[in-house]
Every structure is written in C-alpha cells, then in structure tokens.
Amino acid sequence: MEEKMEKKNVRPFSTYLVIWLGLLMLTGVTVTVSGLNLGQWSVLGAIIIAAVKSTLVVLFFMHLKYEDRVFKIMLGLAIVTLAVIMVLTFVDVSFR
Amino acid sequence: MTQDKIKQKEKEKEKEDFQSSFETSYLKVGGRYKGLWGWIFSTDHKRIGILYLVSILTFFAVAVCIGLLMRLELIAPGPTIVNPDTYNAFFTLHGVIMIFLFIIPGIPATLGNFFLPLQIGAPDVAFPRLNLLSWWLFIIGAIIAISSLFTGGGAPDTGWTFYAPYSIRTGTNVTMAVFGAFVMGFSSILTGLNFIVTIHRMRAKGMGWFRMPLFVWGHYATAWIQVLATPILSITLLLVIVERLMNLGLFDPARGGDPLLYQHLFWIYSHPAVYVMILPAMGVISEIIPTFSSKNIFGYKAIAYSSLTIAFVGYLVWGHHMYTSGMSDTARWIFSLLTFLVAIPSGVKVFNWVATLYKGSIQMAPPMLFTFTFIFLFSIGGLTGLVNGALATDIHIHDTAFVVGHFHYVMFGGTGFALFAALLYWLPKMTGRMYNQKAIFRSWFFLFIGFNMLYFSMLVLGWLGMPRRYYDYLPRFHSLHLVSTIGSWILAVGLILFFATLLRSLKKGEPAGPNPWGGTTLEWQTSSPPPLENFHELPVVEHGPYNYDGGKNE
Amino acid sequence: MNMTTVVETLPHGHKDHIGARIGMWLFLFTEVLLFGGLFLLYSVYRSNFPEDFHYCAGNLDTLMGTVNTVILLTSSLTMVLAVANLERKNRKYASIFLLATMLFGLLFLVNKYIEWSAKIEHGLFPNSEILQQHTMGENVFYSLYYLMTGLHGLHIVIGIIILAVMFYQVARKPRRKIRLSSVNAKDINLTDQSGETLWTHRESEPVQTIEMALVYNRHEDVADRQLIKVENSGLYWHLVDVIWIFLFPLFYLIT
Numbered sequence: 001m002e003e004k005m006e007k008k009n010v011r012p013f014s015t016y017l018v019i020w021l022g023l024l025m026l027t028g029v030t031v032t033v034s035g036l037n038l039g040q041w042s043v044l045g046a047i048i049i050a051a052v053k054s055t056l057v058v059l060f061f062m063h064l065k066y067e068d069r070v071f072k073i074m075l076g077l078a079i080v081t082l083a084v085i086m087v088l089t090f091v092d093v094s095f096r
Numbered sequence: 097m098t099q100d101k102i103k104q105k106e107k108e109k110e111k112e113d114f115q116s117s118f119e120t121s122y123l124k125v126g127g128r129y130k131g132l133w134g135w136i137f138s139t140d141h142k143r144i145g146i147l148y149l150v151s152i153l154t155f156f157a158v159a160v161c162i163g164l165l166m167r168l169e170l171i172a173p174g175p176t177i178v179n180p181d182t183y184n185a186f187f188t189l190h191g192v193i194m195i196f197l198f199i200i201p202g203i204p205a206t207l208g209n210f211f212l213p214l215q216i217g218a219p220d221v222a223f224p225r226l227n228l229l230s231w232w233l234f235i236i237g238a239i240i241a242i243s244s245l246f247t248g249g250g251a252p253d254t255g256w257t258f259y260a261p262y263s264i265r266t267g268t269n270v271t272m273a274v275f276g277a278f279v280m281g282f283s284s285i286l287t288g289l290n291f292i293v294t295i296h297r298m299r300a301k302g303m304g305w306f307r308m309p310l311f312v313w314g315h316y317a318t319a320w321i322q323v324l325a326t327p328i329l330s331i332t333l334l335l336v337i338v339e340r341l342m343n344l345g346l347f348d349p350a351r352g353g354d355p356l357l358y359q360h361l362f363w364i365y366s367h368p369a370v371y372v373m374i375l376p377a378m379g380v381i382s383e384i385i386p387t388f389s390s391k392n393i394f395g396y397k398a399i400a401y402s403s404l405t406i407a408f409v410g411y412l413v414w415g416h417h418m419y420t421s422g423m424s425d426t427a428r429w430i431f432s433l434l435t436f437l438v439a440i441p442s443g444v445k446v447f448n449w450v451a452t453l454y455k456g457s458i459q460m461a462p463p464m465l466f467t468f469t470f471i472f473l474f475s476i477g478g479l480t481g482l483v484n485g486a487l488a489t490d491i492h493i494h495d496t497a498f499v500v501g502h503f504h505y506v507m508f509g510g511t512g513f514a515l516f517a518a519l520l521y522w523l524p525k526m527t528g529r530m531y532n533q534k535a536i537f538r539s540w541f542f543l544f545i546g547f548n549m550l551y552f553s554m555l556v557l558g559w560l561g562m563p564r565r566y567y568d569y570l571p572r573f574h575s576l577h578l579v580s581t582i583g584s585w586i587l588a589v590g591l592i593l594f595f596a597t598l599l600r601s602l603k604k605g606e607p608a609g610p611n612p613w614g615g616t617t618l619e620w621q622t623s624s625p626p627p628l629e630n631f632h633e634l635p636v637v638e639h640g641p642y643n644y645d646g647g648k649n650e
Numbered sequence: 651m652n653m654t655t656v657v658e659t660l661p662h663g664h665k666d667h668i669g670a671r672i673g674m675w676l677f678l679f680t681e682v683l684l685f686g687g688l689f690l691l692y693s694v695y696r697s698n699f700p701e702d703f704h705y706c707a708g709n710l711d712t713l714m715g716t717v718n719t720v721i722l723l724t725s726s727l728t729m730v731l732a733v734a735n736l737e738r739k740n741r742k743y744a745s746i747f748l749l750a751t752m753l754f755g756l757l758f759l760v761n762k763y764i765e766w767s768a769k770i771e772h773g774l775f776p777n778s779e780i781l782q783q784h785t786m787g788e789n790v791f792y793s794l795y796y797l798m799t800g801l802h803g804l805h806i807v808i809g810i811i812i813l814a815v816m817f818y819q820v821a822r823k824p825r826r827k828i829r830l831s832s833v834n835a836k837d838i839n840l841t842d843q844s845g846e847t848l849w850t851h852r853e854s855e856p857v858q859t860i861e862m863a864l865v866y867n868r869h870e871d872v873a874d875r876q877l878i879k880v881e882n883s884g885l886y887w888h889l890v891d892v893i894w895i896f897l898f899p900l901f902y903l904i905t
Contacts, residue, residue, distance in 0.1 A: 010737050020727040027719050031712065034903035043696075046899035054892045061730045062888045063881075068668070070296065071675060078679040081324050082686045084411055086693065088430075089360050092415065093694050095424035222669050289676045297669040327680040331687035344776045344793035346691065352786025357694060361687055 009066040019060045026053050114528050114607035114624075121528070121625035139224035140628060145210030146526070147231050152198050152206060153595075155238065159193035160591065162186055167550070167584040170577050173569050183567040184253035185268070189245070191256030196277050197238050199511055200369060203376035204322075205234070205287055207518050208315045210526060212291060214619035214626065215309045217300025217635045222293035230286035233279055241276025244269040255565060257366075260347035260358040264339045271340050278333045281326045284372075288322025291315050300618070302637035309617045309641040310399055314379025317403040321368045321375075321410065329365035332358070359421055363414035371410040373507060374474075375403055377514030378445055381467055384521055385449050387615045388464040389456025392642040395448040402441035409438045416485050420494045428487050435485035442478060446471065461613065462536040466517035469544060473509025477502060480555060495565075498558025504551045516543075516594065523598060524612050528624040529605025535597040542590030549583025616643040667878050674882040678889045681805075685893050688798050692900060695790045702787025707904045709774075710795075711765060715902035718761050719894065725754035726891045729884045736820065736877050744880070745821040748813055751887065755810045762803055766796075795901055802897060805890045809883075816883050820876060825865045833857055 030049040034042060059065040064072060118124065122142040126134030135143055166186050169176045178186070209227065213220055221227050245251045248269030254262055263270050295316050299308065335358075338344060345351030347358045386393045393399065415423060415431030449471065458464070480502040483489045493499060524530050553576045558564070562573050569577070611620040622631050696703050732747035769792075773780035776793050836856050840849040851857075 011734070013731065013734060016727055016730050016734065020723065023723045023726075024720060027716065027723065030899055030903060031716055034712075034899070040700075043900075043904055046903050047896075050896045050899055053895050057726060057888050057892055057895070061726050062885055067671070071672070074672070074675060074679070077320070078324060078682055081411060082683060085328070085364055085686070086690055088412065088415070088427075089364075089690060089694065090697075091430055092356070092360070092423045092427035093697065095426035096422075222666070223673060226673075285677075285680055289673055292676060293669045293673045296672060297666055323676050323679060324683055327683035328687050330680075331684050338797065342776055344797065345789060346793055346797075352695070352699065352790040354694065354698075357691060361690070364687075 009063075011060075011066075015060065019056050023053055023056060026056075110607045110609060113609070117623040117627075118528055118625060120627050121623070122628045123527075123625050125628045127628065137228070139220075139228050141209050141213050141220050141224065141227060142526075142626065142628075142630075144227050144231050145206050145208075148201055148205040148209060148234070149207075151231075151235065151238070152201055155193050155197040159190050159198060160588065162190040162193070164584055164588060166190060167581040169567065170569075171581040172577075173571055173574060175568075180567045181253060184255075184565070185251035187565055188252050188255055188273075192241060192252075192273060192277065194507075195256055195369075196241070196280050199373045199507060200280075200284055201234060201287075202373060202511060203380065203515055203518060204291070204315055204318055204372075205230070205283075207380070207515075207522060208291065208318075208376060209287070211522065211619055212294065212312055212315055213298070214622065214630055215312055215617050215641075216295065216298065216303055217618050217631065217637060218294065218298040219630050219634065221290045222297055223290050226286050227290055230283045230290070233286070234283040237276045237279030237281075237283060239276070240279060241273050244272035244276065247272060257362060258333075258336055259362075260336070260339070260355050263336055264343075264347065271337055274333045274336050278330055278337075281330045281333070284322050285326050288319035288326075291319040292323065295319075300635050300637050306397065306400070307637055307640050309379075310382035310393065310396065310403075311376075311379040311617075313400040313403050314375045314377075314382070317407040318372050318375045321372050321407050325365045325368040325372075325411070328361060329369075332361040332365065335361070356418070356422055359418050360414070363417045364411075367414035367417065368407075368410045370506070371406055373511045375406060377470070377511040378403070380514045380518040380521070381449060381470055382445070383615075383617065384463045384467045384517055385452050386642040386644065387521075387613050388459040388461060388467070389453055390459070390614065390644050391452055391456035392640075392644050393448065394451035394454075395444070396640070396642075398444050399448050402444045405441040406438060409434070409441070413438055413485075416490070419487055419490045432485065432487035432490075436482075439478065439482065439485075446475065459613075461520075462533050462540075463517050463521040463613070465537070465540060466513055466520060469540070470510060470513045470517060473505055473513060473547070477505030477507075477510055480505060493558050495563060496558035497554040497562045497564050500564050501551045501554030501558060504554070509547060509551070519598065521613065522619075523601070524605075524608035525610075525619060525624045525626070527602055527605065528608055529601050530608040530612060531601035531605055532597050536594065539590050539593035539597060542586050542593060544590075546583050546585070546587030546590050550580050550587055551583075553577070553580035553583065617641050665878070670878050670882065671885075674885050678885060681889055681893075685798075685801070688794070688801070689896070689900075692794050692798070695787075695794065696900075696904075699785075699787025699790060702785050703791050704904060706788055706791040706795075707902060710902045711768075712902050714761055714765050715898050718758055719898050721754050721758050721761070722891045722894050725751045725758070726888050728754065729887045733877075733881055733884050736880055741820055741824075745817055748817040748820060748880070752810050752813045752817065755806050755813070759803060759806060759810075762799065766799075798897060799901070802890070802893055805893070809887050809890050812883050812886065816880050820880065823865050824876065825863045827861065827863050830860045831858070833860055 026049055030046055033045050033049070036042075038045060058075070064075065122140055126138055126143065127140060128134070129137050135147060138144060138147075165177065166183070169178055169183055169186070209221070248271070249267040250269060252258070252263075252266070252268045252270045252273045254266060254268070254270060258270060258274060263274075295308070295312060335346065339347065345353050347353045347355045349355065382393060382399055412434045413431060415427055416435045419428055419432075480498070483493060484499060484502055520531075520536065554562075557573055557576045557580070560573065560576075562569055562576075608624050610622065610624050612624075613620075618635055618637075619626075621635060728747045728750040732744045732751065735741075735747060736744040769775065774792055775781070776789075776796060781789055781792060834856050836853045838851040838853075838857065838860065839847055841847050851860075
C-alpha cells in the first residue's frame with residue numbers, strides 16, 4: 001500500500017518565539033487599553049485584540065497557515081455557525 | 097434436464113454460494129475476539145452497525161409500548177389507567193427514548209455505519225475504535241437515562257424538552273435523565289466526526305465527490321450537524337445539571353436570569369437535530385428510487401447540494417418553536433420568514449424524486465412501496481409544518497395536538513418509514529437472506545391505516561383546540577381520541593407483523609444473492625453477507641453511482 | 651534452514667496523518683461550540699446588566715488574570731516547541747518541553763485556586779448570603795464567572811493528564827507492537843539483517859499468532875504515530891489557551 005508522503009512544513013524555532021513575543025505584547029496592549037476610559041468601545045476593543053491573538057495562535061501554533069485549504073474552510077464553517085447563532089439570539093434579546 | 101431440475105440445480109447453487117459467503121462473512125469472522133466478545137468489542141463497522149440496530153430497535157419497542165399506554169389513557173376523558181403525574185412521566189419518557197435512543201442514532205448509526213464505507217469502496221470508517229466507543233457511550237448513556245426511572249424522584253415529568261425553571265425545581269430525577277442524554281450526545285458527535293473524515297479521506301480510487309451515492313451525501317450533511325450542533329445540547333444539559341445541583345439562578349428571573357435563554361439554547365440544538373433525523377432518511381429514498389425505477393436519479397447535483405443547504409438553513413430557524421414564549425416581535429417574524437426558506441431545498445428533493453419516476457420502469461417491491469409511503473406521509477408532515485412555521489397560524493395551534501400530529505408525520509411517517517424502507521432494501525445484503533415479501537405487503541396495510549387513524553385525528557383535534565401533554569380533556573374531543581387510540585392498536589399490529597417477518601427471514605429466508613434488486617452502487621458488487629474486509633479487492637470506480645444508462649449520463 | 655516468511659499484520663488501519671488531524675480539528679469545533687453556548691449567555695447578560703458587570707470586573711484581580719494569561723501563552727510556546735523538537739526527532743527536548751507545558755498548566759491552576767479561595771473567603775460564591783444581598787447583575791456575573799472559569803479549569807486538568815500520557819510515551823524508549831498471524835510453527839527464530847539471532851522460542855505445539863513489542867534504541871527511530879498524537883494533544887492545548895484569551899478580557903478587563 002503506497003504511503004502518501006506528507007510534505008512536512010517544519011518552521012524554525014525562532015518563528016514561534018517571535019509569535020510568542022507578539023502575543024505578550026498584545027496582552028500588554030489589551031490590559032493598558034482597558035485602563036483607558038473608552039466606555040462601550042472597551043468591550044469591542046478587547047474582543048478585537050483577543051481575536052488577533054487567537055488568530056496568531058491558530059495560524060502559527062496550530063499550524064493552520066500551513067495546512068490544506070480544507071482545514072481553513074472547516075474552521076470557517078464552525079465560526080460562521082457560532083456567529084449566526086449569536087446574531088439570531090440577539091435579534092430576540094435586543095428587541096424585547 | 098427438465099425445467100424443474102434446472103431450477104432445483106440453480107437453487108442448490110444459490111444455497112452453496114450463500115453458505116460459502118456466510119462462512120467468510122463478517123457474521124462469522126470477527127477479528128480478534130470470538131463469540132459475544134467478538135461482537136461487543138468489535139471495531140468492524142458492520143458489526144457495530146448491527147449492535148446499534150439491535151439496540152435502537154429494542155428501545156423503539158419500549159417507547160412504542162409507552163406510546164400505546166398513553167393512547168390507552170387518552171381513550172376516554174378523566175383518569176383511565178394512570179394518574180396525572182404518571183402520565184407526565186409517560187410522555188417525557190416516550191419523547192426522550194424515541195428521540196435520543198431511537199431516532200437521533202437512527203439511520204446513521206445503523207445503516208450509515210454498515211453501508212457508508214461499502215458505498216464509497218472503503219474497508220472501514222476512518223476511526224474504527226472511536227466507532228466502537230461511540231456505541232459504548234450510547235449504551236452507557238441509555239442505561240443512565242433509564243436508571244432515572246428507578247432512582248431519585250423517579251422518571252422526569254418535564255417533557256423531553258426539560259424547560260427551565262420547572263426542570264430545575266421538579267423533584268423528579270431530571271439530573272440522571274439529562275446526564276444520560278449528555279453522554280449519548282458524545283456518541284452522536286463521534287459518529288458525525290468519523291463520517292466526515294471517512295468521506296473526505298477514504299473514498300475508493302476514482303470516486304470523486306460527485307460520484308458518491310446520495311445516501312453518502314445525506315450522511316455527510318448530517319455529520320456536520322452532529323458535530324456542530326450537539327455541543328450546544330451538551331452545554332444546555334450541563335447547565336440544567338449545574339442549576340439543579342448548585343442553583344446558580346441563570347434561568348431564574350428573580351435572580352436576574354432569563355428562562356427564554358434556556359429555550360434558545362435548547363432549540364439551537366434541537367431544531368438542527370430534526371435535520372439529523374431526516375437527511376439520512378432522504379438519502380435512503382434517493383437510493384431506492386433509482387434502483388426500483390431502473391433509471392438514474394434526476395438532478396443528482398441538486399439533491400446533493402440540497403442536503404448541504406438544508407443542513408445550513410436548519411441553523412437559522414429555531415425560534416419557530418418559541419413564537420408564544422415571549423420572544424420579541426422582531427425575532428418572531430424574522431424566524432417565520434427564515435422558516436419558509438428551509439422548505440425550498442426539501443421541495444427540490446421531492447420534485448427530483450418524482451421526476452426520476454417519470455418514464456422509469458417501476459418495480460413495486462416492498463422497499464419501493466414504503467418509499468412511496470414516505471413521500472406521501474412526509475409531504476403531509478411538511479405541509480402541516482408550514483402551518484406551524486407561519487407565525488400567524490402557529491399562535492392558534494402551538495402546544496396543541498396539531499403539533500404532535502405534525503411531528504409524528506415527519507418523524508415517524510418520514511424517518512420511521514424510511515428506516516423501514518432501508519431495512520427492506522438492505523437486510524438481504526446484511527444477512528444474505530430474503531424475507532417474505534407478501535407478508536410485508538400485508539403488514540403495510542395495518543401500518544398505513546393505523547398510522548393515519550392515529551395521527552390524522554391529532555391534526556384535527558389540535559385544530560379544534562385539544563392541548564398537547566394534557567391528561568384530561570373536554571367530552572367533545574372524545575370520539576376523535578377514540579379513533580386515534582384504535583389507530584394505535586392497528587399500527588401496533590402492523591409493527592408486529594412487519595418485524596416478525598423480518599426476524600423470521602434471519603433463519604428461514606431464501607438466499608438473496610449479491611444483488612437481488614439490481615442496484616448499481618458499490619455495496620451490491622460484493623457478496624451477501626459481505627466479507628469482513630468488505631471487498632476482496634478494493635474497487636476502482638469508473639462511473640457515477642446510478643448507472644442505468646450504461647454510463648452515458650456522466 | 652527452513653525459513654518461512656511470515657506476513658506482518660500492522661495494528662488495524664494504516665496511518666493517515668491528515669485524516670487524524672482533521673478528526674482532531676472536528677473535535678476542537680465541538681469544544682468551540684460548547685464554550686460558545688456559555689459565551690452566548692455571557693453576552694446576553696452583559697447587555698442586560700452593563701454597570702453591574704463593569705463593577706464586578708473591577709473586583710477581579712487584573713494582575714492575577716494577566717499573569718495567568720502570560721502563563722498560558724508561554725505554555726502554548728513550550729507546547730509547540732515540544733512538537734517542533736519531535737519533528738526533528740529530538741525526543742529528549744520534546745519531553746522536556748512537554749513537562750514544561752504541564753508545569754505551566756499546574757501553575758495556572760494554582761493561581762486559579764488562589765483567586766477562587768480569595769473570593770470564596772469574601773463570601774462571593776453562588777448562593778452565598780452576601781451575594782444574595784447584592785444586585786441581580788452581580789449574582790449573574792459571579793455565576794457565569796465560576797461556571798466558565800470552572801469549565802475552563804476542568805479542560806486544563808484534562809489537558810495536563812493528556813500531556814502526562816504523551817510525556818510518558820515520548821520519554822521512554824520508542825517501541826512498536828507487532829502481531830504475526832498464520833505462523834503455524836513450533837520453533838521460532840528472530841534474526842536481524844546480519845543473521846544474528848535476536849530471539850528464540852521453542853514450543854511443543856505449533857503456534858498460530860505471535861505478539862511482540864520491539865523496543866528501539868536509537869533516538870531517530872521515533873514512530874511517526876507518536877508525532878501525530880503529540881501534535882493533536884498540542885492542538886487541544888492551544889484551544890484551551892484560545893478560550894482563556896477570550897475569557898480574560900471579558901471577565902477581568904471590561905472596566
């Protein structure tokens with residue numbers, strides 16, 4: 001039985017260190033930003049920074065950047081599903 | 097040689113072929129372990145499919161008996177055989193068993209497990225040990241759920257929907273029942289996960305996505321719902337348990353909670369769940385119709401895409417279970433609008449099935465009869481679904497017997513009859529033996545008449561105002577309830593005749609041969625029953641799944 | 651010498667790494683949806699009780715939360731370094747980094763314990779007398795706080811157990827289980843390519859099946875199947891990190 005040889009995309013260690021430093025920096029940013037008085041924008045800002053951090057973890061630490069397209073489509077599906085659920089629930093909650 | 101002698105020789109050859117197939121088949125050869133251990137520790141998808149089949153049919157029988165008892169109670173107003181609390185436990189149990197122990201595992205875990213790998217030319221599913229774990233979790237969950245009858249406060253009385261705040265406050269053993277359902281949820285997730293990877297990675301050489309049978313497409317769409325929707329059920333059930341044990345107050349208005357959020361979370365799973373129930377059934381119909389019309393399916397791609405569309409749109413409509421709950425008006429009309437959308441891909445399927453029949457050479461064998469029955473009963477269910485889905489009419493019939501009639505038409509008339517049709521189609525492949533077809537036709541009369549008496553009456557009753565989950569009712573509803581209960585008895589006779597015939601075929605059936613119906617999908621290219629490894633040589637696919645025009649339509 | 655060639659039976663199923671990874675990602679999606687339901691509850695209640703949530707967030711120790719975030723982010727780094735080392739067949743460093751990841755996880759749990767104890771000592775736990783006198787919004791906040799960080803903590807515990815199993819498998823000498831079937835022999839010799847006899851077995855009756863575990867001595871002989879298991883464990887761990895990345899600002903930083 002022929003074994004499909006996987007093209008292993010082996011990254012240098014330094015890539016991971018750089019990403020980690022980026023994550024620490026973003027953590028610092030989000031803590032600092034929360035100290036500023038931005039009112040209702042603070043939640044949005046915090047979520048956006050969290051999303052950026054998560055994207056870094058998913059793309060690099062979880063190797064999604066180097067995977068076949070099918071992985072990215074599947075993740076997209078899961079995220080869209082969650083988003084749809086949240087939006088439709090708020091259609092109820094916000095209009096009561 | 098005379099004609100009789102020739103026939104006798106043919107019969108003997110058939111018997112020999114059957115014997116040799118049987119001895120080398122998955123029924124005799126089980127892998128590592130022997131005997132009973134060889135079954136309950138088997139990682140072979142065919143054996144696991146049979147384990148599931150035996151399990152769910154047993155639970156079905158139990159839930160049918162509960163249903164019969166319920167109808168017996170409702171045969172006359174006032175108390176008949178039980179008190180009101182017991183009646184509440186009856187309808188809760190009937191729902192929980194039918195939904196979580198029968199229909200949700202349903203076709204995917206039984207026939208999907210058995211035939212999906214065969215239909216794509218694979219030796220097994222992607223993760224055979226996870227498959228076995230999935231069955232074990234199912235059994236453990238079922239035992240936990242059933243133990244709720246005999247422990248704590250006894251069987252739950254909340255209805256299978258476990259609405260807060262009552263489910264949090266009631267003294268009955270909701271915690272155990274809900275925990276059992278939680279465990280069974282993992283079983284469903286694992287089945288879906290396994291199927292997605294199997295379909296992506298294990299198709300035979302030459303089988304592109306658009307050469308897969310529609311049964312496989314149906315299961316692919318279903319698997320995605322199982323993976324993405326079931327976790328919402330898991331967290332909802334977990335919340336019920338945590339609330340009962342620690343009283344966090346998240347659904348208690350007096351403590352800032354919102355009971356409607358429970359309903360949202362519950363239906364966000366439970367609506368997609370009904371598509372888990374129906375998509376595999378529709379896949380079965382898409383298999384049977386080409387075979388018994390000797391014609392390629394009409395609009396293959398449309399049917400494939402419609403399965404995916406139904407799976408997606410199914411996430412957008414859950415609020416139609418909540419029109420009278422106190423949701424905002426905006427939400428109510430938006431959900432009503434979205435609900436109409438989901439009828440479109442379902443309609444595509446029905447039209448394409450009928451178009452396939454046109455100018456086909458129709459063979460009215462038992463699977464085909466039950467397929468026509470499916471189309472008829474499911475259509476009634478679908479049309480009554482429109483009455484439920486439209487906001488204005490739903491206000492009138494919400495929580496009445498009309499809803500009960502509607503969902504029995506789709507779930508029983510639909511999925512149930514499709515399961516029967518699938519068994520009639522595929523049992524000869526699984527056992528190598530043919531059943532008594534005349535006896536099946538006889539059982540059909542009882543099934544059809546009994547079913548419609550039982551459930552059509554409910555549609556009328558609900559329209560006239562009879563509430564659901566009510567133990568007692570006004571005298572003017574009496575005659576229709578009587579009709580309904582008698583229908584349940586006729587239906588029960590049909591079920592007994594049907595299953596007795598199939599059971600009898602296990603020992604006494606004539607050898608069926610590899611392809612008794614003239615099917616063109618891959619499972620008919622191997623022996624009946626199939627060998628442990630499915631194919632003596634893995635097939636190479638050169639044409640689409642339905643090949644009645646000699647490969648012209650490719 | 652009468653040598654019979656025996657057919658080697660691999661453990662069921664050849665290895666499909668891409669399929670195994672797809673399967674793991676699918677499982678991760680179920681976790682995303684599971685926590686998603688709770689995030690849904692959180693967002694609805696936040697929009698219902700904005701001031702109370704704002705006030706309670708101020709009562710949580712932002713420094714502790716930040717430290718915990720750094721701990722988990724660093725544990726993700728050590729996790730991916732463990733995988734990277736295993737890709738380079740370096741089992742020694744892979745196991746060291748696996749151990750480090752576990753320790754960071756434990757450190758996170760210790761911090762959580764300290765935080766929770768502090769709150770519980772102040773009488774701020776679900777259904778406490780003190781909390782019952784506070785506003786509804788505060789009650790909901792603390793219920794969600796304990797529920798969500800608790801479920802997250804449970805996932806960290808499970809992750810640590812998984813990593814411990816991985817550590818054990820990676821750190822010990824690699825081995826493969828072999829099962830030979832249809833042997834039908836009484837005298838069995840196992841020889842290597844040079845002809846040296848590694849192992850001998852004599853039976854009075856013919857043997858049908860032999861099962862053995864071959865232990866490798868060289869670091870390079872790492873079975874690929876170890877890599878896929880450790881990679882998948884890493885995926886799980888990173889997801890638990892991502893969930894915290896969202897929990898942290900939503901509970902600690904909305905001030």
